[in-house]
Amino acid sequence: MSITRKKGPLYLQVKKIIKDRILHGVYPLGTNIPSEPLLEKEFQVSKMTIRSAMQELAQEGYVEKKSGVGTIVLRNTSFSKLSKGKRFTEILVEEGHKIEKKVLGAALADIEEGTELRRLFGARCRKIERLYFLDGEPFIHYIHFFSEAVWLDEAAGLPDMQSLYDLIEESRIELESFRDRFTVGFASAETGKLLGVPEGAPLLKRLRYSFDVEGNAVEHSVGFYNTELQHYLVNYDA
Template identity: 50%
Template sequence: MKLSLKKGPLYMQVQEILKERIINGVYPKNTLIPSEPELKDEFDVSLITIRKAVEQLSLQGYVEKRSGIGTTVLDNHAVSKLSKGQRFSEYLISEGHDLKKASASLSIVHPEAGTELAKLFGDTCYCIERLYTLDEKPYIHFKHYISQSIKLPNEQEQLLNSLYEILFQQGVKFNRFKDEFGVEVPDERIAKILNVDLKPLLQRTRYSFDINERVVECSVAFYNTEINKYIVNFDV
């Protein structure tokens, strides 16, 4: 396979191709990817380039490289662990909680001129609204804002799937995420959905960046932390 420098650094191109193969099951979870010499010959690049690509996949949590064994696929989600931190949802499930996506809907919204959403997405954008329940109680309310240049499904069953998997299938390649936490009072409608009084709640705003450093998704989430606190575990 011949790569071109016109498309960016060679190691990033190799990384994205290998990542796509992992996500699409070409290299199944818990199996070995081809050896570095095999990948070097396939992509017609240096071993240094291959090693850098594999190193990036390892840092993102997709693979694990072991001396004398090879490189094993650990995760096959469109968005893997970008650090050693355990996902909050994984933590809740590991603690025996029942975390579910209870509902999802898609609409088109018109951000007010001059607002951050208008600066990110223009006059109109998609809004995917989702509700998570924890042990059958309303727990997290999400609003995901996404550019209309991306094709999205309109069926609730599909919208309940991983949003990042949906975006990946539309050609979005994620590079990084930025989370901002604060305490805000939700509007009356969201408070009613979460079955809480109109009071300050934990709010998380996430920005998802593609490999060109463009924001492809901005989400605003409110958490009913009276049910369960927001906890992040880090391995050392």
């Protein structure tokens, strides 16, 4: 995988990629992270860069290096204050599933007048379309809309596994509240093709809104879930 100094310190980029893999079940709980030589070869970086990345992950409690054994995954959930935005995938990973994401497109989009998006974001917004896979099967078709305050290089795109809430954090935006709505949606021709279901098939439709500390809309996401593959899970704490 190619990384570049233009995106900041190399060891932090490596750390972020490995952390994403842990959080999405690519490196399951209790298993070994690939060896330093393999990571050096994959990322085309020095041994010191890999060691610095692994030290940070160890300090955050994700991994532990054991002599003669290797580096083991100790934790696969996030302590981020935005973790509520990631909780569903974390539950699936805790149950032993593997989550993968594929970016289908990223662009700066003009918004039609009189629409909900126009009310939320004004004349333009950033748009990212992604497909989630559960254990290799297409599971969720997501379309994300962000305010222009969220930084994104549309030409370069973003890594498939990157959390969009990390993207918000990197833009120095502090989220204060979330709002979710659930309803029944019906697969469009595009969504049906992506999820492998007939056009018009009923799907769980999730609409998420995220707001900053001043009450401004930062994100609006529309997701279509193939619940025949996996039920949507909600945990309520006592």
